[in-house]
Amino acid sequence: MKGFVRRRLLWVGLLVAATISVVSVFPVWAGATTRTAYLTGWLLFGLMVLLTGYNWFKKIPYLPLGRSELWLQFHIYVGLFTGVLFLLHVGGRWPTGWFELVLTILYLIVMASGVLGIFISRGWPKRLTARGGEVPFERIPVIRRELRERAEALALSTVPEAKSATVAEFYLRRVHDFFGGPRNFLSHLFEIRLPFNALQSDFTDLKRFLNEREKQVADQLMALVRQKDGLDYQHALQLTLRLWLFIHIPITYSLMLWAIAHIVLVYGFSAGAR
């Protein structure tokens, strides 16, 4: 833990130092050259190439490019630093042309998704641990099926044993769909317990009409529902931990293409001007 804190402090320190350096040196650049937009633009583009390369470095692990963990730290903090460069590059001005507007929006999407990614990658594992019942994401369908089979068996068992179909009917009407797949995705993301509480309330209402044997089965069924709810929680958070990359990475490639076109246009239409 100490090592983690020290490492984070080191990177944050580097980021702050780089930001202060660039912001304080920028007026000097601006005084020495009127081509600050070119300077910041090339610096920004170079860093964006490196950041984009992070996705490729992971795919060629046999190359001695250092630990992925180090590259991830580099990716995060250099990515944040590009925000400073971007502001200096555009001069704090919102673009008025379509092309540059799209370029800015692409950058902002990549930046925002990256910041979101950092936020959830750092914070949500703690939520998952606190909730308990951690399972590998790929194993979730198997476990869900096991829970469903157990729940169905329990519901059916009441028919011959208690000679009543109340629990089985309730299962079909209210619980069967819940076990059918991942449910309450958004509720789990935002820690909203309303759907689960509603189901629990229905169980409580049902128990007023059950005999002792059925009540036992209902309690066991409720326990399975609670497990399934936990599994859905794991699914929602773990899936989101993967899905943010569906925005971050594809838009990054789009951004890079747009940036290359931007460079060609700038050189073509400024023709040596600043």
Add this chain to the structure above:
Amino acid sequence: MKDQLPSPDFDRSRYERPNQDWECGWTCDGCPCRIGPSPAGKCRATAECRPVLEKKEGEEKGRWRCTRPKEHGGPCADGPRPDGNCACPIPTCQPRRSLRNQRGRLCLAITAATAALLLIGFFGPWRWHFISAGPVSSHHHGVAFSQLRHSWPGEEGCGACHSAAHGDVREWVRTAFGTRPGPLQPHRFPGGATSEMTELDRHCVACHPGHAFHQPNVTRDHSCSACHREHQGPGRMPAPRDTECLSCHGNGSVMEASLKKGEQLPPAAFNYRHTSGRVFYQVPRPEQGYTKVFKSFAEDHPEFQLHSQRLTDTNSLRFNHALHLSGLVQKNGQTLECASCHQPDAAGAHFQAITYAKHCQGCHALQFDARNPQLRPPHGDPATVRAFLRSLPTQYADLARRSGLTAQPDTEKFVTEQMRHLRDRVMNGENLEQQIFFAADPSKQLAAGAAPNHTTERARFAGCAYCHEVGPGGVDGLPRIAPVFTPDRWLIRGEFHHAKHAIVACKECHTAATSRQTSDIIIPAKQSCTECHSPAGGVAHNCATCHSYHTVHGPHAHQHAVR
């Protein structure tokens, strides 16, 4: 990384491999087959095991044995079929792509869509709108431009400024890579000369001929586009940044070169052109010219020349600001103050010119005869004054008629009486003319004939010399009155907008209340400005706040040429 490797007893066959492109179609049902799809995404499901034939010694046919792994339930109860096939076939599935594979395909799709969008944008009919960096400024968006832009290449007239707009994408790329330094030479940008004229600037001067409308001793043309940044929005172009000015004025070697060049130019080359309707205070050009190296207005910007060279107002008109601001009451009963005379013009930037008729006459009427204050010689030309004085009987007769004496005898009597009074006082016409032109003391001269208890809100008229420099030497024996030169612009190299400073009282900047001499120039010193126009003061203090690079100078070349 090593900590994350599976332990030796980890069942590698059950290890999930999310990095594979395909996964079993039954995965979502929670029962993926153990074989899994092929790398190409084909279902490979056949049966749960591949039975093996076991033959004991002496047996001919042998016996098929189920080989289903223990973790998948172990050998099945029924065992293989007699023909050696597994009795538990696995239903085939439609393998589905893994999340990782879907993400990769999404990357490809979005990249392809982006490329397609770029190509459509570059080759489509809207390409000029598509690549435009934004609307041009109001300076380049007038009626004249609207009429001309269709004559230039590029749908929106882009070709007027951009060479690349003369062609399609190939031309853009060719121009981009033909630029020096080009996109493959990014290392050349941080240093080097930065304000030299470029291809883009050459397009500017094609319409704005005569680029050198700064000081004549500039050593090289400064790039137009370095200061004037287009496509920043439909309003006015943003003001040039200080860095552009300081690239020369903050550079010792450039200023040294300018100084040397200026020394070789005739002084007349630096004469400022007067703006129509404005009277500028002419200051002599300093020996060093304006080549002092400085970095900012608040710190080391030179003091205003008026103060650094202790220049004085050379106006011949005698005027005492302090006296006029000492609580004098005007004819309308209001106390005289700055705004009584200094009235803003329509734009509010400057003040209307001070004229006798508008600003002085109310108090300083030319009442040479205290008995007849309505009778006043004209202000202005001495010859007209002389003509007036030589026609005094006629003037008195006219005054009499205006006063209601219509009968000829009454008029003549009035004229005779007035002329007699005048003669008693000044003896003859020559004395009267001398007193009117040359008298300067109101207590002893023309107004002395007024009654002892005579009081008036007007200043008593002494003579022209009370305010003007009057001397002999005029034509036809007339006195020569030095022409009045009252500048309305004192700091001619900078702009000033009085209306913007209306929040500040006049006396905060101008020491008019203590100025008794005409020669006092009561323009504030730089320090008065830097109290607000500085980083500490918090008000704009950049060069363009006051200065324009295109200082009016010499034949003004800032005109539009139709190409």
